[in-house]
Amino acid sequence: MFINRRLRQLNLKIVYYGPAMSGKTTNLILIHKRANPDVRGELVSLKTNEDRTIFFDYMQMELGKIGGLTPNFHLYTVPGQVYYAATRKLVLRGADGVVFVVDSQAGRLKDNLESWDNMKRHLHELGLENIPVVVQFNKQDLPGAAPVPMLRQFIDVGDYPLFAASAIQGVGVFDTLKAVITSVLTQVSNQVVSKRPA
Amino acid sequence: MFDLPAGLDLSMEQLDQIDRCLDEMLWETEAHCILLADISGQLISEKGTTQGMNTAVLSALAAGELAATNELARLVGEPARFKLLLHEGERQGVYLSDVGEEMILVAVFDISTAIGMVRLYIRKIVKDLLAITQTPPPPKPSKQNHNDGLLSTDDLDDLLSTRFDAFFNGE
Ligand SMILES: Nc1nc2c(ncn2[C@@H]2O[C@H](COP(=O)(O)OP(=O)(O)OP(=O)(O)O)[C@@H](O)[C@H]2O)c(=O)[nH]1
Ligand SMILES: [Mg+2]
Numbered sequence: 618m619f620i621n622r623r624l625r626q627l628n629l630k631i632v633y634y635g636p637a638m639s640g641k642t643t644n645l646i647l648i649h650k651r652a653n654p655d656v657r658g659e660l661v662s663l664k665t666n667e668d669r670t671i672f673f674d675y676m677q678m679e680l681g682k683i684g685g686l687t688p689n690f691h692l693y694t695v696p697g698q699v700y701y702a703a704t705r706k707l708v709l710r711g712a713d714g715v716v717f718v719v720d721s722q723a724g725r726l727k728d729n730l731e732s733w734d735n736m737k738r739h740l741h742e743l744g745l746e747n748i749p750v751v752v753q754f755n756k757q758d759l760p761g762a763a764p765v766p767m768l769r770q771f772i773d774v775g776d777y778p779l780f781a782a783s784a785i786q787g788v789g790v791f792d793t794l795k796a797v798i799t800s801v802l803t804q805v806s807n808q809v810v811s812k813r814p815a
Numbered sequence: 816m817f818d819l820p821a822g823l824d825l826s827m828e829q830l831d832q833i834d835r836c837l838d839e840m841l842w843e844t845e846a847h848c849i850l851l852a853d854i855s856g857q858l859i860s861e862k863g864t865t866q867g868m869n870t871a872v873l874s875a876l877a878a879g880e881l882a883a884t885n886e887l888a889r890l891v892g893e894p895a896r897f898k899l900l901l902h903e904g905e906r907q908g909v910y911l912s913d914v915g916e917e918m919i920l921v922a923v924f925d926i927s928t929a930i931g932m933v934r935l936y937i938r939k940i941v942k943d944l945l946a947i948t949q950t951p952p953p954p955k956p957s958k959q960n961h962n963d964g965l966l967s968t969d970d971l972d973d974l975l976s977t978r979f980d981a982f983f984n985g986e
Contacts, residue, residue, distance in 0.1 A: 619857045620824040628857040651983045661872050663879075672883075675856075675875045680982055683970040691857060691875065707882040711855030791983060799975055806971065 618713050618805065620686075627686045629801055630693065630711055634736050635718035636728040637669070637697035640755040643784040644718065645674045645694055648794060651787075652678060670696040673708045680798075688802065697732065706739045714749045714801035715740070716793055718784075719772065721754045721762040726771055733772055749800030750777045753793045758783035823853050823917055825948065830860065832947045837862040840922075840940050844933060847907065850874050850921040851914070851944065854882070859918065877911050877921045885913070899937060901930070912937050915945045 619628040633641040642662065649660040658677035664670050674694040679687060693712075695705040709715075717736060719729050740746050752774050754765050765781050778796045782789025825833070837849045841862050848863030850870055856878030861870050885896050900911040903926065910922045910933060920941065924933060 618823075619853045619855075619859065621830070621859065622825065622827050623830050628853075630855050630857070648983075653982055656982050658871055659869055661876070663876075672879055675872065677871050677875075678982075680974065681978055683974045689857075691855070693875075703886055704883070707879065707886060710882065711853065791980075795975060795979055798979075799971075802971055802974075806968070 618711075625686050627688045627805070628691065629688060629713040629805070630691045631714045631716065631797055631801065632709055632712045633692070633694040633716045633718055634705065634709070634732070635695075635697055636720055636725065636732040637699070639697060639718045639720035639725075639729075639732075640782075640784040641694040641697060641718045642668070642670055642674050644716070644753075644755075644790050644793070645676060645692060647784060647787055647790050648678075648692065649676050651791075656680060669698060670694055671701070672696065672704060683802070688798075690798065699731075702735065705735070706743070709736075709739050709743060709745070712743075712745060712748060713805070714751070714797045716797050717750060717752045717777075719752060719754045719768060721756045721765075721768060721781075722759055723761055723763045726763070726768075729768075729772060749797065749804055751793055751797040751800065752777050752779045753782045753784075753789060754779065755782045755784050755789075757781045757788070758786055823859070823948070825859070829947055829950075833860050833944060834862070836940055836943050836947065840936055844922075844924070844936050845928065846933075847923040847925065849923075850877070852878060852919050852921070854878055854913075854917055854919060856919075863923075874919070874921060878919055881911050881913060881919050884911075899934060908933075910937060912941060914941050915948070918944065918948070920944070 633644055635641055645660060649657055656679050660674065660676045662674045663672035676692050678690045678692065693708050695708045717733065754768055756762055765779065780789045780793045780796065782793060784790050833851060837851065837860055840846065841849055846863055848861065848865045850861045850873065851859045852874035853859060856875035858871055858874045881900065884900055888897050896913060898912065902909040906926055908924045908926055912920045914920050920937065
């Protein structure tokens with residue numbers, strides 16, 4: 618988070634995390650496509666020829682004023698492939714909120730769990746264990762997708778908000794985004810309030 | 816100034832001082848432009864000719880690159896960090912530097928500018944910027960006012976329940 622008091626801007630970073638091919642980039646592409654041109658910046662993708670994220674995707678979004686401040690969201694995705702672990706951690710630095718994108722296909726359960734544990738460890742190592750996390754169960758449109766209640770039994774999502782989604786069809790993408798924005802803004806305002814002298 | 820667990824919160828005075836610092840360097844070195852961002856790539860200040868340049872993206876990429884470079888230093892067993900990164904093009908050079916633990920500096924120069932001078936200036940400005948941001952700002956007369964209007968529950972509700980969807984009607 619970076620507060621620019623002159624521009625009255627509240628800069629917040631949200632990171633889409635999850636296993637390879639779970640649909641993180643697809644979420645961002647859709648958000649970018651649907652967002653009004655006057656609220657969104659350019660979508661930048663650092664990727665291989667096969668469209669796999671190699672470093673991150675990035676876009677910026679400014680959602681009007683709240684109170685006296687303009688929240689400016691910086692959305693990132695991490696590269697999900699296993700060997701990019703170090704890069705994932707770098708992208709996670711300074712995050713104010715995370716969306717964990719699950720690949721709901723039954724055969725991907727192990728990858729999801731591994732990525733989830735990785736995320737937890739990274740957040741801990743970065744001192745970010747208390748930032749809001751929202752979980753998206755993506756690819757629910759596929760016939761091989763496990764239903765959300767079943768996936769929940771395996772992935773220890775605790776009290777985090779959950780959303781079923783099919784990013785490719787545009788289902789659940791905005792609910793997820795709205796939830797993470799809500800959690801992040803609520804957390805920020807709580808911190809501010811709780812630091813006020815009694 | 817309230818004290819948030821992570822992140823930078825710079826006062827107007829500090830931002831003004833930062834601007835003066837960047838202006839001075841711009842003037843002295845004839846850089847095309849200079850950007851200061853936090854380590855997650857969020858722009859703090861930009862000076863010089865940045866029209867037609869997407870500085871938000873530029874600083875996000877620079878932050879990623881410096882983070883990767885520092886990791887690279889660690890992997891090859893370099894005890895210190897790499898201090899300065901230089902990309903040389905045909906017409907322009909881009910320099911990236913950490914500014915302490917929390918900020919990064921990006922400077923774009925004409926390729927004809929002497930590298931030695933740029934290095935020197937970057938070393939100087941890093942010191943100056945650290946001095947500015949590490950000095951705690953004078954205590955505000957009223958903390959209450961300082962935070963006023965930052966975020967109220969009503970504002971939040973308004974954004975999320977009535978305005979949010981309107982941001983996303985493009986197709
Ligand atoms: N059926 C279906 N396919 C999806 C969905 N979301 C994404 N995909 C597809 O899954 C593939 C991978 O999507 P990406 O968004 O690139 O995945 P990623 O998580 O960014 O992958 P990495 O960058 O490698 O970590 C693409 O072919 C997408 O079209 C979905 O909801 N349903
Ligand atoms: Mg991707």
